[in-house]
Each structure stands twice: as structure tokens, then as C-alpha cells.
Amino acid sequence: MKSFIQYSPESDFPIENLPYGVFTSPNNIEKHIGVAIGELILDLNVISHLFDGPLLKSKQNVFKEEKLNAFMALTRPHWQEARATIQKLLDASNPTLQNDSDLRQRAFVKQSDAQMHVPAEIGDYTDFYSSLHHATNVGIMFRGKDNALFPNWKQLPVGYHGRSSSIVISGTPIARPYGQTLPVEGADPHFGPSRLMDFELEMAAFVGGPPTALGQRVTAKEAEDRIFGLVLMNDWSARDIQKWEYIPLGPFTAKNLGTTISPWIVTIEALRPYVVDNFPQDPTPFAYLRHDDKFNFDIKLEVDLKPENYPAATTICRSNYRFLYWTVKQQLAQQTVTGCNLRPGDLLGSGTISGEASDSFGSMLELSWKGTKPLRLLSGEERKFIQDGDTVILRGYCVNENGARIGFGKCEGKLLPAIPFDD
16 A cells, blocks of 8 residues: 655654544644644544545544544444545545645645644543563562562552543653652651652553443453554653652552653554564463453564753663563453443553563663663763653654554653742
């Protein structure tokens, strides 16, 4: 398949990808739903009348919304029909858009001219802890090698409910938070700016499908129709605040300071050519968590760190989505096993994604091994944790055996100094 829109072979957004996002442009301050193609955005609001298939002909209004929730609330066949329609319209052999100069002018916006927004109204956000290597590393640091994993870790996808109000789009700066810490064991706690700020390399799944009722469960075998697509996610973490506050109920203010996501939602349909074996699981999970099909993906992940006033970033991590022990189907099944209801636009974070090699660790906590092994940047500086002015950039992309490539764009955030606390 070839598009009449020109783009480089290295583009994250070929016609095989077509991720969804929400944007405004200089010519239109209203939020519109769009699809990335090359360096452009196809405005679905402008071409909503062209979704004339049997399922979407009566649902064209979903493309005129300011958020993706209404489209997400449809079914997987609706999503598949939308994707097929967009690919057909962008195909080089189709004159509908290609030869209509007026419609083309209104329908395409340069990405460089657009302002991206959080693509959905996120009602609820759950963050999981699904990377075996990450959980093992953290366990070794704080509890020792013999007690690295808690007994429940290989029995269920561990997670906690996060704060959806502080999920922000790529490019939004994050201020260093204030909080309570315990710098010296056995001494009194200290109140002030966090001194151990960290990134967490994650991906997150947007929930789709019609809302479920309270009491309705979704097993792992049934979960695929509920997973709309994936984004990159940096779940910023104040490690020193977290260490003091997390007992006995888990993360709280150390994680609610800000969570950055990439603007483009890559659909499961686009990711199918890059499916790989699921991570081997031992012991065998309970029945509600089992699914026999492959639902893991070879998504190459990179993290760059760029100091302020230095022109080049240093790649400090190369990891892969395939390192996750628990699949997103299993995460969703665990979310609903109690009968917890789902709403389109809910977000499920993967948890930090770390591999086995030391350069694949998905956080500064691991990369610097709790500050004992500082990283050296291209600037000559060293880092144990994130400093004020540092910009953290996450990237993700897939390449199959034929060289076909799709990507997620970038997930970028700059750490600002703490806002002074008024005593």
C-alpha cells in the first residue's frame, strides 16, 4: 500500500500506522480529532462525511467530537472499518482526497503547526508493575536478592490507582515536587523539594468499547475488544518521597505530581505485524488471567536525557515492550476481576519496562543503581537522578523483518525547579 502523501522511510507515521490524536491549529482553535500521516495530520472532523461504511455511516458524529472517547466507545469492528476507510482515502490510487484540492487544503495540517492535547477524557488511571526485571532490580536494592519479589508478584498483575488529573501531553514541563522524606534512617523526617527525581519508561493502553456495568468482569480471553491502542508514558517519580510515604498503602504524592504521555495512540491493528511470544509465565496464572494467543509486541524503546543549555541528548536506555511479564490483556482482566467497571478512555500503565541488560533499565534508580553508579552524559556531566533543567525524551518504534516501520513519536518533558513553598 502506498500513500499519495510523501514521507521518509524513517517516518514514525506511514500509512501502515495511522495513530489517533487530538489537536488544535493556528487556523482552528477548536480541538479536532486527527490521524498522523508522515509530517501531516489528517483532520477527521473535516472528512467525517467520508466515513460511509455500514457501521460508521450513522456514527460520523464521533469524528466531530473534541476528544476520542465517543469513538473509543464503539466496538472493535467500528475501529477496523475506520482504519480501512482512512487507508483507502490516503491510498495513491484513490482520487477522493488526492484530486480535490479544496478538501485537501482543509483536511491536512502540518504537525509542526499543530498543538497536541491529551487525546481522551481519562476517567481512571491504573499503573501496573509488570516488568520482571524491574521488579527484581528494585527488590534487590531494597530487600536483598533472596527476597526480591513479593510472593504475589507472579500470581497477579500488581497495580495501584493513580491520579488521572495530572496526566499531561508531551512537551508539558513538570515542576520538582515538595514532600516529606527521611534522609537518615531513624531520624526525624524532612520537608522540602524532592532530591531524587526519576523518570519511568512505560507504555499505557487506552481502554475502549462500551462502558461495562458494575459487577461485570472481563477475562483475559475477552479483553482484546477493550484495548483501543497504546501510547508512550513517563510516570515521573520522586523516589525519596515515595520511600517514606508508600508504607502501608503504596505510592501517593510521589507519583501524582505529573505523568507524561505521547500524543498519538497507536492502534492494536497497526501493531499486529510486530506481535511476538508472550513472556514465559511460571506458575501458570489462574484461569481468568490466561490467554493462549500472542499479545506481546516488539516495540523498541529508547530514553534520551538532555541537560539544559547543551545541544545534544544522551541515549541512556534501550529497552523493549516485549520484556513485560504480564500482558495488557492480563492487566485489564485483573482490573475487572472484582467487577470494577470500565469506561472508554480509562488508562492502564504498564509499569516501568526494564530488560536484563544494564543499559535496558527503565529508570534512573536502576541505571545508577540507587545512585552508586552515576551515568556520564555526552556533555561530560554525571547523573544519579534527574536534575532541574533536564529534558527526558521517550521514543518507541517497531521494525519487522521486511524493514517496515511504525512509531509512536516522542514523549518529552522538562523538569523545572521546585516552586517555592510559602510557609
